[in-house]
């Protein structure tokens with residue numbers, strides 16, 4: 098049997114402890130698949146005295162996490178600390194700089210610094226892998242990098258945040274509003290005490306930016322992801338969507354197209370969308386993640402599973418380690434980093450599709466006429482218009498509109514015409530309707 102692959106593990110939280118447990122529980126299976134043992138030679142976290150529910154006595158604790166990168170007895174540094182910058186990034190840079198392999202679950206760091214780290218890895222000839230950074234236990238990074246490698250991918254999209262999916266599907270199941278279901282998600286441990294990265298769509302945007310780079314062979318452009326979270330989705334929107342045959346889901350969508358000048362344009366968006374009941378994403382409930390990739394030869398592929406949690410995420414981390422142990426790490430973003438294409442950000446106005454728009458308006462005569470006139474003037478064709486929620490004379494009502502297929506630019510123009518109108522008592526909410 099070959100020499101063991103020696104790893105240093107930084108971060109012993111949910112994922113770090115999960116990795117130790119997996120390596121202990123599945124030692125034989127991992128060794129057989131890897132062709133050699135995977136041996137933890139150093140561990141580190143902030144608080145040495147913390148009870149982590151595992152026996153750490155058998156592992157060598159190091160006080161200085163950054164020193165792991167320098168150790169001669171370490172082949173791969175596993176970064177499970179988190180945070181786009183700070184100690185995680187310093188460690189990642191130091192590890193690759195020293196020619197060590199780097200495995201991470203840190204989507205924020207990969208979304209922000211993945212290009213720099215991949216360049217460093219290429220220069221040093223060091224493996225760099227991050228399966229666990231996107232959709233936890235789902236092997237979607239490998240699926241896109243290897244399984245769809247022979248395809249021209251046209252669209253990659255999916256449910257990339259389990260917290261949001263839990264909240265939205267529970268709003269649907271219970272009829273409750275966003276605030277109550279956010280509290281329920283926190284009680285169940287699906288949402289952090291500070292849930293802003295999840296509910297504002299930032300976490301999903303990190304993952305989408307990484308997936309787009311892998312699937313399309315383009316440079317990561319996280320800053321170009323247009324992100325809207327789920328905080329404005331109300332119980333009435335969910336009920337209205339249901340009546341029309343849809344569920345509401347936070348969906349990240351990346352599309353690569355050619356602009357008028359022939360240049361590649363990458364449109365990346367995360368926003369709540371209406372998903373048809375019959376669409377595979379329509380059946381994804383709870384904290385599950387799902388990614389759809391559309392290839393010119395493979396057709397529509399669905400990757401689905403647990404998007405977070407100690408065990409699924411550990412499964413993805415150790416899968417990367419097994420690849421490295423076998424010498425099969427490959428280019429982290431599917432093609433060598435120097436060949437990744439730099440794209441312009443696509444124009445969302447050019448999207449052609451149907452939209453759901455919810456207006457919150459003053460309950461008085463003429464308001465509907467004002468809205469429909471703005472739609473007409475902007476060239477938006479209305480498929481249906483439903484007024485709901487009149488509780489008292491002169492109060493507020495919800496008007497839900499579904500448009501016929503048309504350019505998104507026209508909807509934006511109509512809403513600009515309505516801006517500042519005293520009839521609108523809150524900003525409208527626009528949710529694209531996902532194509533079948």
Ligand SMILES: NC(=O)c1ccc[n+]([C@@H]2O[C@H](COP(=O)([O-])OP(=O)(O)OC[C@H]3O[C@@H](n4cnc5c(N)ncnc54)[C@H](OP(=O)(O)O)[C@@H]3O)[C@@H](O)[C@H]2O)c1
Nearest residue numbers: 108109110111112142143144177178179202203405406410
């Ligand atoms: N949790 C999931 O389901 C999941 C899924 C996919 C990806 N991820 C990613 O995996 C990474 C780890 O997530 P997690 O949920 O395991 O986080 P976590 O439970 O908060 O654990 C973080 C660990 O890092 C240690 N740490 C934090 N700051 C440190 C510092 N300055 N120096 C040394 N150690 C430090 C902590 O030490 P102490 O324990 O001593 O405080 C803790 O052990 C993140 O990038 C996250 O985005 C997580």
